[in-house]
Amino acid sequence: MPFSPSSVFALCTLHDQTTGEPSLLCTRTLLQRVIESARDKLGVAFTVGAELEFVLFRCKGDAPAVPVDYSVFASMITLDEQEGFLTTFCKWMDALDVEIAQVHGESAPGQVEIVLVHQDDPLRLADHVVLAREVRLLLPLLLIVYHRLINTGIVDILLVHYLLAFIFPSSSL
Numbered sequence: 001m002p003f004s005p006s007s008v009f010a011l012c013t014l015h016d017q018t019t020g021e022p023s024l025l026c027t028r029t030l031l032q033r034v035i036e037s038a039r040d041k042l043g044v045a046f047t048v049g050a051e052l053e054f055v056l057f058r059c060k061g062d063a064p065a066v067p068v069d070y071s072v073f074a075s076m077i078t079l080d081e082q083e084g085f086l087t088t089f090c091k092w093m094d095a096l097d098v099e100i101a102q103v104h105g106e107s108a109p110g111q112v113e114i115v116l117v118h119q120d121d122p123l124r125l126a127d128h129v130v131l132a133r134e135v136r137l138l139l140p141l142l143l144i145v146y147h148r149l150i151n152t153g154i155v156d157i158l159l160v161h162y163l164l165a166f167i168f169p170s171s172s173l
Contacts, residue, residue: 002095049118067110078105
């Protein structure tokens with residue numbers, strides 16, 4: 001994973017330990033069976049896409065979280081103001097070989113949409129969605145930890161900047 005070079009994130013197909021057969025509970029196996037059935041029985045092939053939408057919030061002290069902005073659909077405000085987060089997100093996705101077709105502000109306050117490149121392989125796109133979810137969930141947590149450490153003065157600021165320079169090499173946090 002780009003944010004943890006000594007860690008590995010494995011996307012895999014689950015197998016029954018006694019028979020070695022793919023597990024009936026494995027969602028990747030289920031999707032693969034649907035793809036093969038559609039191809040073999042109906043002559044159908046798929047081209048699929050995914051739009052990943054989420055809302056960015058600003059947290060200050062004990063105050064309730066609020067959206068980072070109140071812009072409208074396709075406004076550049078969110079992209080401009082959240083450039084550090086979005087640039088890091090896109091770099092991490094690129095490091096995971098997940099191609100992004102478009103990033104834009106959405107309709108709700110603080111809402112962002114990331115459109116992944118369409119794929120002819122639905123299983124590959126499903127894997128990309130899982131990877132994107134992991135990056136999207138981890139990146140804000142690292143930023144929250146960063147800001148809390150700085151605001152509480154618990155850790156030497158130079159140490160924090162050194163660690164974050166490793167995690168966010170070209171970001172201006």
